[in-house]
Amino acid sequence: MLIQNGGPLRLNDLVEDHLPLNTVRAPYYVTPGNDTVKMTILDLATHYSALPDDPIQPVNDSTTYQMMYNYLNNHRLSREPGRCFLY
Numbered sequence: 001m002l003i004q005n006g007g008p009l010r011l012n013d014l015v016e017d018h019l020p021l022n023t024v025r026a027p028y029y030v031t032p033g034n035d036t037v038k039m040t041i042l043d044l045a046t047h048y049s050a051l052p053d054d055p056i057q058p059v060n061d062s063t064t065y066q067m068m069y070n071y072l073n074n075h076r077l078s079r080e081p082g083r084c085f086l087y
Contacts, residue, residue, distance in 0.1 A: 011042040015049075024069040027051065029077040039081035047087045050077040 009018065016026040016038060029037040029050060043049040055071050 009041050011040065011045070013041050015039045015041060015044060024072050027072055027075040027077050029080045031080070037077075037080045037082075039077075043081040047085050048082050050079045050081045050084065050086070051075075053086060 014026070018041070019026060026039060027050075028039070031037060039049045039051075044051075055068075055075065
């Protein structure tokens with residue numbers, strides 16, 4: 001696996017470190033104690049990111065990148081990444 005062999009991504013990298021600047025932000029979770037928990041590449045790869053399975057209803061051929069960017073930029077995670085499997 002390229003990631004394991006030190007490719008351009010590392011499993012523990014934050015997702016936000018690999019997104020285009022000024023275009024899209026990775027959603028994050030704020031704990032009851034106001035700590036911020038950010039998702040990692042591993043969270044995404046193992047379905048532990050806390051992102052919903054179908055964020056824009058309905059997703060179809062007319063769904064654009066900009067629609068997804070807008071969703072991600074305004075979405076706040078309802079649970080902590082790395083804690084709950086969702087597929």
